[in-house]
Amino acid sequence: MKNLGYYNGNFAEIDEMTIPMNDRACYFGDGVYEATMSRNYNIFAIDEHIDRLYNSAGLLRIEISQTKEEMKAILNEMVSKMDTGDNFIYWQITRGTSMRNHVFPEKDVKANLWITISPKKIPDIYKKINLITEEDTRFLHCNIKTINLLPSVMASQKAKECGCDEAVLHRGERVTEGSHSNVHIIKDGMLITAPTDHLILPGITRAHIIKTCKKLNIAVDETPFTLEELMNADEVLVSSSSTLCRGAQQIDGKNVGGKAPEILKAIQDEILRKYTEETN
Numbered sequence: 001m002k003n004l005g006y007y008n009g010n011f012a013e014i015d016e017m018t019i020p021m022n023d024r025a026c027y028f029g030d031g032v033y034e035a036t037m038s039r040n041y042n043i044f045a046i047d048e049h050i051d052r053l054y055n056s057a058g059l060l061r062i063e064i065s066q067t068k069e070e071m072k073a074i075l076n077e078m079v080s081k082m083d084t085g086d087n088f089i090y091w092q093i094t095r096g097t098s099m100r101n102h103v104f105p106e107k108d109v110k111a112n113l114w115i116t117i118s119p120k121k122i123p124d125i126y127k128k129i130n131l132i133t134e135e136d137t138r139f140l141h142c143n144i145k146t147i148n149l150l151p152s153v154m155a156s157q158k159a160k161e162c163g164c165d166e167a168v169l170h171r172g173e174r175v176t177e178g179s180h181s182n183v184h185i186i187k188d189g190m191l192i193t194a195p196t197d198h199l200i201l202p203g204i205t206r207a208h209i210i211k212t213c214k215k216l217n218i219a220v221d222e223t224p225f226t227l228e229e230l231m232n233a234d235e236v237l238v239s240s241s242s243t244l245c246r247g248a249q250q251i252d253g254k255n256v257g258g259k260a261p262e263i264l265k266a267i268q269d270e271i272l273r274k275y276t277e278e279t280n
C-alpha cells in the first residue's frame with residue numbers, strides 16, 4: 001500500500017478511511033498519541049514509544065484495550081503492508097465513541113486505536129536549521145502526549161511563515177521545548193537540557209541524546225536554561241523522532257551556535273549510528 005490508515009481493526013489507504021463522528025477525539029481531543037519512524041520495515045524504538053503511550057494514557061485514565069505486545073504486533077503487521085519500508089508511523093488512542101459529554105463514557109465503551117503510516121525518511125540531520133522563539137501558551141500537562149496540540153500548531157505555522165524550521169517555546173525567560181521537538185544546548189563542553197517535569201514532553205530522542213553524551217563522556221545537566229543562554233550557547237540542538245538531532249544556526253534571525261561543531265557532530269554521528277544499526 002502507498003499509505004495506510006487503521007481504525008479498530010479496519011484498514012485501507014488513508015483517503016478511503018472514515019471515523020465515527022462521536023469519537024471523543026473530534027469533540028475534546030480526548031486521546032494520546034505516539035510517532036516514530038520505520039526504516040527497512042523496522043519500527044525504531046518501538047518499545048520505548050509504546051511504554052510512553054501507556055504512560056500518557058494512564059495519566060488521563062484511558063484504558064488501552066490491547067496489551068503492549070498486541071499493539072506492537074498490530075503496528076508491525078501494518079508496516080509490513082506498505083510498499084516502502086521507510087515510513088512515518090503515527091498512532092493514537094482515543095477515549096472511545098459516545099455522545100458528546102465532558103465526563104467519561106460508561107465503562108463498556110472501549111478506547112479506539114488509530115494508526116496512519118506514510119512514506120518518509122529522516123532528513124539530512126547535518127543540515128543546520130533556523131528557529132524562532134515563541135511564548136509557550138500550552139497547558140501544564142506537557143509531559144502527557146495528548147492530541148490537543150493547538151498552541152503547537154500555531155507556533156509551527158508561525159515558524160513556517162518566518163521561513164524557519166521550528167519554534168522554540170519559552171515561559172518567560174525559561175526555554176521549555178520546541179513546538180514538536182525538544183531543545184538542548186551545549187555550553188563549555190556540557191549538554192544542558194530541561195528536566196522532564198510537567199512543562200516538557202520526555203522525548204525519546206532526548207533520552208537517546210543523554211545516553212549518547214554519557215557514552216561520549218560529555219557531562220549532562222538536566223536543569224532549565226534561559227533564552228539568553230540559548231542565544232549564547234556554543235551549540236543549539238533540536239531533537240525529535242522524525243528528525244533525530246539537528247543543530248540550529250539562526251534564532252529569530254540572529255546567528256547562534258557553531259562554537260562546538262566537534263561535540264555536535266560526535267552526538268549526531270552516534271544518534272545516527274544507533275538509528276541505522278537498530279533499523280537494519
Ligand code: PDD
Nearest residue numbers: 035179180181182201203204205240241
Ligand atoms: N513530536 N516535544 C514535543 C512537544 C513533541 O511533540 C515531540 C515529538 C518531542 C520529541 O519527542 P520524541 O523524541 O519522543 O519524538 C518533544 C512528534 C515527532 C510529532 O508530534 O510528530
